[in-house]
Amino acid sequence: MAAAGTLFLVPAPLDFGCPVPTPLQQVMPAGTLEVAARLGHWIAENARTTRAYLKRVGEIVPLAQPLQALAITELPRDVHKKGDHSGGFDARPLLGPALQGHDIGLVSEAGMPAVADPGSSVVRAAHQLGIRVVPLVGPVSLLLALAASGLNGQSFAFVGYLPQQPGPRTQRIRELEALALRTGQTQLFIETPYRNTALWQSLLDTLRGDTRLGVAAGLTLPDAHVAMRTAGQWKREAGAPPADTPAVFLIGG
Structure with a gap:
């Protein structure tokens, strides 16, 4: 055999x-x-x-x-x-x-x-x-995004996709924010690119102003974009992720 x-x-x-x-x-x-x-x-x-x-x-x-x-x-x-x-x-x-x-x-x-x-x-x-x-060794978007975020890389969780419906999505964002602020654990999640804009707006509408919110889009591509702000800062700045590029979102305290 x-x-x-x-x-x-x-x-x-x-x-x-x-x-x-x-x-x-x-x-x-x-x-x-x-x-x-x-x-x-x-x-x-x-x-x-x-x-x-x-x-x-x-x-x-x-x-x-x-x-x-x-x-x-x-x-x-x-x-x-x-x-x-x-x-x-x-x-x-x-x-x-x-x-x-x-x-x-x-x-x-x-x-x-x-x-x-x-x-x-x-x-x-x-x-x-x-x-x-x-x-085998190769690119992993979650770890690249985490490393580039400045958030807690010693304790973190990937929670997949958030709900698509506005009500459940808002509730889930609040749960993840509370967990991140209470424990210090970074929360990572993703979305289908064409829903990036809707998710981003929900994040800005729901998160506390001092909660840190990061986005890493197009990782390893020539136009890769990684940025970290408080939710309050994001509300004052234009910075929504592109609607045609994969992105990783991060919440931390």
């Missing part, structure tokens, strides 16, 4: 959906690109965008197999759209190639898979099956 393969967690650049991509050499270590180039089996959010990413990889490190020959298995649509962090999806069948001795890459459309993106079910399944899990 062949020894089991390894599950590699392969980061992707943060320029997904952006008109001007960032050169991979600027954001991805050579070692990560070399591993990605040799893998023939993948688990991904989207096969088409994964091939587009690997085409960029192949322009730097030749791929071991043609793009058309790669075996790319997509996560189910429910997992892709709603996430799999709650443990309801059994991903063990997706790891059959690893049990046959093949290494597998897990990739999302941007950043580190299984962190603010689907993939945790695949990692859980790998541990259940005794498959080695190796995370």
Whole structure:
């Protein structure tokens, strides 16, 4: 019986959906690109965008197999759209190639898979099956935003997406603000770019004037923007994040 393969967690650049991509050499270590180039089996959010990413990889490190020959298995649509962090999806069948001795890459459309993106079910399944899990180095927007914010990097929480409806969203903002001010724990969250403006206005309408509010948009891109102000200062200044660029929002005391 062949020894089991390894599950590699392969980061992707943060320029997904952006008109001007960032050169991979600027954001991805050579070692990560070399591993990605040799893998023939993948688990991904989207096969088409994964091939587009690997085409960029192949322009730097030749791929071991043609793009058309790669075996790319997509996560189910429910997992892709709603996430799999709650443990309801059994991903063990997706790891059959690893049990046959093949290494597998897990990739999302941007950043580190299984962190603010689907993939945790695949990692859980790998541990259940005794498959080695190796995370590779690459950009993680949450940590980049936290490091650049000046907020507490010793105690922080990522809380995902806030509610879309105004009432529940306002309530959630108040809860996160109270937690940040009471404990000193930085609160991080994200939003679909086209809803950035609505979320930003809710933050300004809800937060206390002295609560610190940060936004990090377009990280690793040429026009990346990171800024930190009190909510009161933001109300006096123009600074809403762009409505077409991924952003990370931070609240702290």
